[in-house]
Amino acid sequence: MKRYRIALFCVAFVLAGWILNFASAAGPNAAAQKHIDIAKAAAYRPGHDLTALYETVCRPALTGKARDENPPAKDPAPGSTVLASVKVPPHSEWYFPPAKVFDNLYWLGSHADSLSTPQVFGNSTWAVKTSEGIILIDSGMNFSAKELITDGLKKLGEDPAQIKYLILTHAHSDRYWGSKYIQDTYKAHLIVSEADWHGIEISPDPTELKPKKDMVATDGMKLTLGDTTLTIYVTPGHTPGTISVLVPLKDGNQRHLGAVWGGINPNLYGHGVRNGPTLEAVIKTWSASTARFMDIANKAGADVYLTIHPGYDMALEKIRALPYRKPGDPHPFVSKDEVMRFLTIIKECGDAQLATLGSS
Template identity: 40%
Template structure:
């Protein structure tokens, strides 16, 4: 209820602010593109000329054993990697998994597509980086789609972390039929730890601020937390669910837009200077991780940007999703 009221209030504020603006989807799409120029991986949200579709089951990848091994090798070559003093990438080129190191263990953000990937990239990746996967205390799942929870069964059975998700998305996973399915995804987790908007996940010296940002799913969690680069603190604003892959549900698109605006304000208030999502193609991690490998002493960290660029990412998400809603009203 609290989240609905917050979103309704922000949506009303957006509506009051845009009344003087032309109610033209092209106007908002162009404005969003300009604001979010630092993150071109978000640009397809601004494509108002391609019809929005409901994502559904995708077929298994074709190809023989050699081709599958080559694809797996390509994904593995993307990581693992230490990105900040206390943050490690153990995902693939398609989906991110982040390990946040604390004084009392690890917080793992998302579990990839399935148990095989969890074993191959998370378990093995942490060991390669000198971390012990048995130290995973929390598995924080940003939203209830299988490319983010799919490897949880392996991790829970082997390492016994608490599984954390929003109450809204726990409820989504408990429905008789999931919104999306895919033969590559592992089984949904069993209900464990439910969190609500504004909660803190605390482990040792680390706090992760949790915000429910409805849109991509009803209970998508977006996160704000601190990282350090050679001892210097920076603030991450991690957007928990990016695509508009739920068809022409106008109210849900508007909720997405309002969530982006609200999280923009939270990120600004917290002084966030890093934008992240959970897909490397979206937040520029595909380009930034290789840049980090080539970084020389004294050079800036490729993930750290101006705060206005972080705001710009959320302005793109806000304006371009609003453009998609306006498009539904435009012949």
């Protein structure tokens, strides 16, 4: 009888595990689905396609599986990556010509193709032109910084020696590996949150690519250069010190406000650095940051989303359309609705993942 009970218990235990696995494989639970439906409804408008963002950020909830289920056994040592071992992709896989997007804003980023296999989401470097110099937002990779930024500005008729500041949205290689080149070449000031300066310090990224610590970004910080003032907000979650930025823009006599959201996915581990005590805690932080920045951007009247990865919002298609714009035509980047929809997808997909993890 005892053996029978033990056998019955084992069968029940295995069956329960199978049911849980089946439920997970079947997709999101009801609570998660509510958030997914909101995110999906925000994913597409003609000319402002955010479906690649939705499919990427909501994937953990759509599959019923949380990200970072298998964290590294131990944190890597700072500077443990050998620069010579970092693979440089072929030029054709990352180069994209520079572009003037607004009268005072240039895009100096890399190629993206969200329809390719595998998908390529690219990287953005934004250059804000002011009456007293240039402010960069992110630097991209080390191997592309000179050609995309230095040579790109020259092609657009600008002097890269006028680069005065470089804001880094977060401490990941695709944001900052080109920053030391900018710092050393142009003596530009680097602006990073305190938490992400620490992230750079402890990351396994090659020591040769780590910039010297400089200015610390604080929440609500105003950066004024000449006739232009950018506002910086600390929006943690993608990294412990991710920052987002509001950028005044000019289009002839019209004035607009760009919003740079500093990350895409919440991660427990990112580029070798632990971002919080648990994945649940990180996602809650990210969701709160998103809700707060949505409110800030909405009240400020932000009507241009300035992407950090052009593959998520079809930014390159908009750039390609700019030369065909006729006087009086709407600007392809201007859409307050897109700013709000982008942030809605980020938040709702995060909340869906929380529901998948068993939180509300």
